[in-house]
Amino acid sequence: MSALSPPLPLRPGETLGILGGGQLGRMLALAAGRLGFDVAVLERDADSPAGRVAAHVIVGAYDDPEALKALAARARVVTYEFENVPAQAVQTLQQLGVEVAPGPEALAVAQDRITEKQFLNAAGAPTVAFRGADTPDEAVAAAEAMGAPVLMKTRREGYDGKGQRWIEHARDAAEVFRALGGRPVILEAPADFTRELSIIAARGRDGATAIYPLAENHHEGGILRRTLAPAIVSTALAEQAERIAVRVLEGLGYVGVIGIELFELADGRLLVNEIAPRVHNSGHWTQDGCSVDQFEQQVRAVCGWPLGPTMPHARIEMLNLLGDEVDQWARLAHDPDSRLHLYGKRVAQSGRKMGHVNKLRPL
CATH class of the missing domain: 3.30.1490.20 (ATP-grasp fold, A domain)
Known part of the structure; x- marks a missing residue:
């Protein structure tokens, strides 16, 4: 990467770097490709889901100095697909002149649950x-x-x-x-909630925000099983969630897409369960429910492009495919109202997320 590289926005034909080669990285890479970018993935596994759809694959640990140098030589903007990226990796990339988004403050907050709760309360986002x-x-x-x-x-x-x-x-x-x-x-402390909700929000490099409608989530064994979106909620509840999202985004000086998990209480208040500084499983519905999905939104935000619209054009029921449920692909592919998204993972282990299906419902 040359010291004379032009400032952002990143231009079509340039390379976006991604730390992490899992399914979120894969879907980010596919979205970046639609916008004309090449993608360089840094991942320990040479045969990762994201690496197989990327233009460049750098095999190495996320904090390997030589691997990070190789990534910096390819990409002047880097994002990540998971929040446990070593802080040293971000610092090394920044020292090499690379733009990393979301920034290190978001990682520091999300990597420690007490720091996260303290930040949220200070930002006016209540928790248990x-x-x-x-x-x-x-x-x-x-x-x-x-x-x-x-x-x-x-x-x-x-x-x-x-x-x-x-x-x-x-x-x-x-x-x-x-x-x-x-x-x-x-x-x-336990939250006496009536249902679990989440909101996907984005903030651009210019401070503009874009917020998707609330989604209703159902978990089994601690794993997200099903998402219904847009959730049926009151205007007051939607506005409350949007206020929380803006406070979190601005409090972190955030750039990129964030997932915010919420508990709805019987009295109509919302509590924040946790935040994820990345694209989020409960936002997969946007791939077939919105003209600009969360993955393209992330690419737009970190590359300095304008944020896209978040209005839904369909109601979606998103179902995660776990383990050997992926073998249902043929039946699901026959359903005219289903949109299948498979992650290209080689081994279908029990409870492992192998893909998801978005079932279209009228608004």
């Missing part, structure tokens, strides 16, 4: 009550102070229900702490 614990004794004390049941999660990592356990009795907190690896944890 919480406490941190670094030792078994602290975990017991926190559970006693909050009152069981409480949900214990590792402060870092964990997804799709992993790295978390419910505590029914405070005295069990020490045992659960050890079962989660003896690492620092957060204890969260």
Whole structure:
């Protein structure tokens, strides 16, 4: 990459870098291709879903200095498909003159659940009550102070229900702490919610925002199973969610697409469960429900392009295909109201996300 490279926006024919080669990276790469960009993927697996649709594949660890140099030589703008990117990787790329979006502040907030909750509350985005614990004794004390049941999660990592356990009795907190690896944890009060919602929002480099309608989510075993969007909600609830999204985006100085998971309470209030500084599973409905989906929106935002419209043109029921459910592809392909999205993963392990199907419904 030359020091004389022109400023943003990134022009068609240039290269966008992506850290991570999974399904989100694959769908980002496909969206970037539609806009005329080449894509360079940095991924440890030489045969990754994203790598197989990219123009360039760099095989290496995400914090490998030589791999990052190779990525910087290809791409002057880099984004990522998952929030556990090592902070050092972002710093190295920035030192090499690469634009990385979303920025390091969003990563720092999303990678630590206590930091995340503190940020959200400070930004005026309410959450459940919480406490941190670094030792078994602290975990017991926190559970006693909050009152069981409480949900214990590792402060870092964990997804799709992993790295978390419910505590029914405070005295069990020490045992659960050890079962989660003896690492620092957060204890969260239960949310007496009526349903789980999410909102996908984007912020461009010029500060403009674009917000998709709310989606209603249904989980099984900690994994998102089904999304209905646009969700049937009141104007007041939609406006409340949009206010939360704008506060989060502006509070982080964010560039890119973000997923914000929400709990709707019986009294109509919304609590933020967590944020994901990336495209999000619950936003897959936009691929067939909106003219500009979340993946193209991410590419537009990080490359300095104008954000696209977010108005829906159909109601979508998105179903995740887990494990060998992907074998239903032939039947689903026959359905005129279904749009099939498969991730190209080689092995269909139980509970593994292998693809999704968007079923079209009238608005």
